[in-house]
Amino acid sequence: GAGVSQSPRYKVAKRGQDVALRCDPISGHVSLFWYQQALGQGPEFLTYFQNEAQLDKSGLPSDRFFAERPEGSVSTLKIQRTQQEDSAVYLCASRTGYNSPLHFGNGTRLTVT
Amino acid sequence: ILNVEQSPQSLHVQEGDSTNFTCSFPSSNFYALHWYRWETAKSPEALFVMTLNGDEKKKGRISATLNTKEGYSYLYIKGSQPEDSATYLCAWSNFGNEKLTFGTGTRLTIIP
Numbered sequence: 001g002a003g004v005s006q007s008p009r010y011k012v013a014k015r016g017q018d019v020a021l022r023c024d025p026i027s028g029h030v031s032l033f034w035y036q037q038a039l040g041q042g043p044e045f046l047t048y049f050q051n052e053a054q055l056d057k058s059g060l061p062s063d064r065f066f067a068e069r070p071e072g073s074v075s076t077l078k079i080q081r082t083q084q085e086d087s088a089v090y091l092c093a094s095r096t097g098y099n100s101p102l103h104f105g106n107g108t109r110l111t112v113t
Numbered sequence: 114i115l116n117v118e119q120s121p122q123s124l125h126v127q128e129g130d131s132t133n134f135t136c137s138f139p140s141s142n143f144y145a146l147h148w149y150r151w152e153t154a155k156s157p158e159a160l161f162v163m164t165l166n167g168d169e170k171k172k173g174r175i176s177a178t179l180n181t182k183e184g185y186s187y188l189y190i191k192g193s194q195p196e197d198s199a200t201y202l203c204a205w206s207n208f209g210n211e212k213l214t215f216g217t218g219t220r221l222t223i224i225p
Binding site for chain 1: 210213
């Protein structure tokens with residue numbers, strides 16, 4: 001069956017450019033999460049949604065980061081004026097509910113030059 | 114413990130040997146502990162979701178235990194195979210918050 005789909009797989013951006021990363025969760029999954037993984041680290045929480053409501057955005061590192069899920073399915077993570085420290089793998093995951101495991105996409109590797 | 118910690122950071126194990134590693138997490142307000150396996154070039158895959166103190170879960174040669182009072186979980190792999198080579202991540206959540214906090218992982222390499 002269809003899993004969590006993320007696009008693009010790889011993105012190279014020049015410093016100062018805006019980028020948009022897309023996540024298409026498993027159909028019917030209520031909760032959607034974004035994580036950032038820097039080299040050698042575990043995934044760091046950015047934000048999560050329950051349907052279209054963004055319930056926790058405490059992990060977003062600055063106001064350059066913005067996430068939305070307007071219709072409760074596809075989500076976009078936008079990074080404005082990218083900086084070198086934004087280089088990381090961005091993981092999206094979805095799940096049906098509180099006791100369920102996360103289903104991850106393959107991630108988007110962002111490199112800011 | 115204020116964060117999720119995993120040890121060791123990396124491990125090399127001979128094929129056929131058994132191994133285990135640890136996840137430590139805050140014991141207060143515990144809700145759930147997850148284990149994931151992350152193979153290179155793939156996405157993380159769920160192994161276990163554990164919620165009850167004393168819980169033990171098993172999937173083939175892999176099993177996990179949970180102690181919520183002292184804040185630790187062990188993952189065991191019996192008779193390691195090359196396909197077990199991966200990074201193993203644990204993640205913790207507390208009551209009232211769906212957010213899962215991950216450790217930095219244990220990178221396991223099986224030597225044929």
